[in-house]
Amino acid sequence: MREITYRQALNEALAEELERDKxxxxxxxxxxxxxxxxxVTADLWKRFxxxxxxxxxISEAAIVGMGIGAALTGMRxxxxxxxxxxxxxxxxxxxxxxxxIRYMFxxxxxxxxxxxxxxxxxxxxxxxxxxxxxAWLIHIPGIxxxxxATPADAKGLxxxxxxDNNPVVFIEHKxxxxxxxxxxxxxxxxxxxxxxxxxxxxxxTVVAYSRMALYARDAAGRLAEEGIEAEVxxxxxxxxxxxxxxAESVKKxxxxxxxxxxxxxxxxxxxxxxxxxxxxxxxxxAPILRIAGADVPMPKSxxxxxxxxxxxxxxxAGVKEVxx
Amino acid sequence: MQLTKERAHRYLTQMMQIRKFxxxxxxxxxxxxxEGGSHLYAxxxxxxxxxxxxxxxxxxxxxxxxGHGHAIVKDGDLNALMAxxxxxxxxxxxxxxGSLHLADVSKGNLGANGVVGGSIAIATGAALSCxxxxxxxxxxxxxxxxxxxxxxxxxxxxxxxxxxxxxxxLCENNLYGMSVxxxxxxxxxxxxxxxxxxxxPAETVDGMDVCAVADCVSRWAARAREGGGPSFIVAxxxxxxxxxxxDPRVYRSREEERFWKERDPILLFSEKMRQQGMLTEEDIxxxxxxxxxxxxxxxxxxxxxxxxxxxxLLTDLYA
Numbered sequence: 001m002r003e004i005t006y007r008q009a010l011n012e013a014l015a016e017e018l019e020r021d022k023x024x025x026x027x028x029x030x031x032x033x034x035x036x037x038x039x040v041t042a043d044l045w046k047r048f049x050x051x052x053x054x055x056x057x058i059s060e061a062a063i064v065g066m067g068i069g070a071a072l073t074g075m076r077x078x079x080x081x082x083x084x085x086x087x088x089x090x091x092x093x094x095x096x097x098x099x100x101i102r103y104m105f106x107x108x109x110x111x112x113x114x115x116x117x118x119x120x121x122x123x124x125x126x127x128x129x130x131x132x133x134x135a136w137l138i139h140i141p142g143i144x145x146x147x148x149a150t151p152a153d154a155k156g157l158x159x160x161x162x163x164d165n166n167p168v169v170f171i172e173h174k175x176x177x178x179x180x181x182x183x184x185x186x187x188x189x190x191x192x193x194x195x196x197x198x199x200x201x202x203x204x205t206v207v208a209y210s211r212m213a214l215y216a217r218d219a220a221g222r223l224a225e226e227g228i229e230a231e232v233x234x235x236x237x238x239x240x241x242x243x244x245x246x247a248e249s250v251k252k253x254x255x256x257x258x259x260x261x262x263x264x265x266x267x268x269x270x271x272x273x274x275x276x277x278x279x280x281x282x283x284x285x286a287p288i289l290r291i292a293g294a295d296v297p298m299p300k301s302x303x304x305x306x307x308x309x310x311x312x313x314x315x316x317a318g319v320k321e322v323x324x
Numbered sequence: 325m326q327l328t329k330e331r332a333h334r335y336l337t338q339m340m341q342i343r344k345f346x347x348x349x350x351x352x353x354x355x356x357x358x359e360g361g362s363h364l365y366a367x368x369x370x371x372x373x374x375x376x377x378x379x380x381x382x383x384x385x386x387x388x389x390x391g392h393g394h395a396i397v398k399d400g401d402l403n404a405l406m407a408x409x410x411x412x413x414x415x416x417x418x419x420x421x422g423s424l425h426l427a428d429v430s431k432g433n434l435g436a437n438g439v440v441g442g443s444i445a446i447a448t449g450a451a452l453s454c455x456x457x458x459x460x461x462x463x464x465x466x467x468x469x470x471x472x473x474x475x476x477x478x479x480x481x482x483x484x485x486x487x488x489x490x491x492x493x494l495c496e497n498n499l500y501g502m503s504v505x506x507x508x509x510x511x512x513x514x515x516x517x518x519x520x521x522x523x524x525p526a527e528t529v530d531g532m533d534v535c536a537v538a539d540c541v542s543r544w545a546a547r548a549r550e551g552g553g554p555s556f557i558v559a560x561x562x563x564x565x566x567x568x569x570x571d572p573r574v575y576r577s578r579e580e581e582r583f584w585k586e587r588d589p590i591l592l593f594s595e596k597m598r599q600q601g602m603l604t605e606e607d608i609x610x611x612x613x614x615x616x617x618x619x620x621x622x623x624x625x626x627x628x629x630x631x632x633x634x635x636x637l638l639t640d641l642y643a
Contacts, residue, residue, distance in 0.1 A: 025456065051456060056483065057479070057482060057483060057486070059479035059480075059482065059483065061445060061475065061476045061479055062445045062448065062476060062479035062480045062482075062483055064445070065444070065445020065446050065448070065449060065476060065480065066445050066446075066448050066449030066452055066480070066483065067449060068445070068446050068449060069386075069434065069445065069446035069447060069448060069449025069450035069451070069452070069453065070449040070450065070452050070453040070456075071449075072429060072434055072446070072449075072450065072453075073384065073429075073434070073449075073450045073453040073454070074453060074457060075452075075453045075456060075457070077449075092439060092442065092476075093442075093445060093446075093476075096438070096439050096442060097437075097439075097442060097443075097446060101427075101435065102640060102641065102642075102643060103420055103640050103641050104417060104420055104421040104425040104427070104435075105417050105420075105421060105425065105427045105428075105429065105435060106415070106416070106417035106418035106419075106420050106421065106640060107418070107639065107640030107643075108417070108427075108428070108429060108430065109427075109429040109430075110643045112643075141641060142641055142642070144642075165643035166642050166643055
């Protein structure tokens, strides 16, 4: 199978959906002529023109709000928020409007809006360009939250998100754009709400998503050399959470390590851990361990930034502690 | 806009429907039959009636936290609106929205809003959608004077002007954002000047005069429909009740209230129509009786309607 980058996979998904459905359009800061801050929308403007690939002013609240209005009236907008840090400027529209409109209006309308954004640390960009805010988002009933780790999932899940009749926040990771992976030729989608077992194992379940899923897979490879068989689950979607796949694994292994890049307190791992307790408590042979981001704003210094998020070494150490 | 007898009849009917609907809600609130809050539109009837009658039935509107009047004119189903405000199963939003979220997308009402300024970008996006689809529709975006101090107002107006979107921004300037007057909240008190920042045409209109509002909106709506882009209308009006039922109205004088009530949109219009021979005394009396009957019927319908079933709690979240 051919190998392409995460960035190329996303670009293909957008191009194919723009081609397939006239109601799809792309809108955001620097998405047209420039091709997106991280190059995801490269060449789409040349191919589909101004009317379908639109540069906006720097107005995040209006970008999301206009996406809602267009979605309510027959379009299928894909809007880009350049950094997830800037979604804070659009939280009123996302939380109060996009997520609630269908329910508040008695189910009599749909809001097929995709908000593409990008998060995570790794480029020493400091506190306003490195956050992982997914925990804020999974606290909002009415939206879906998707965080792919591989190029194949990035493409298949973005296509599913665009075709979904609900608001989807699709969070890419800035350190994954250049990663390569096998991506099928031609049409396929990956369902929202389904986790994937990346690696089979019997001793411990490592639950992760986005970049941390790749770290967890690397850690599992190293641990195998030491005789520890870790099962790695890439959640792929955080809302709705595929707790069934996680619980099934935990019932087999009895031990859990959750790896998350977001800050620990009130983080995604807290929710995942509690759902494991609710669904598989009787099968747990050890306390659930969270390996998470430090509870600090992301520091600039590369040495401090590295310390602020999990890495393969910390995951290996955590697994050994739990398997103990 | 040419006023016909049919149109005069409709304007007066709808204004009386709104007034009596709101008076009834106040009564139901006082009797604790309506729970929660309601922001009442009484006094501002000419704006919703004039504006929405100046556009086509398949055009869109977005509404505000003070949205009963817009919904009554755009949706027209008094029973379903009254039931919604009481939280009943038969409500237009199945009892899940309430006073602050009256909406019927199928009839072009993209929704009232609990957040001041919350629907301005939504209206702008709907206008983008109309333009992209080339369906000839336009959007009227209602909001209050308070919303013109929100950031999203500027973001949205800028993009609408930049992209020449078919939207009419209609500011209902009722002089107060809850208790704070325009003078105490906005550095510019002639709110129409705010459109200058976007090179957007603006017009100020007497929001107590339904014909003036209809004329004004129909002109700017026609321009939007022809590709001329957005416009900004400021309608001067007055809400008779306080911001909400708990509001003692200490920030304004009874004299000021009397001044505005002497210019009551229903009285002014009735008198004008009598003088012009568009409506007779008998016509007006018949409209009065019929709208009273309609509101009593809507109230009875709402009060007798069932509550939503418990299963309804978890439905309608995702499509």
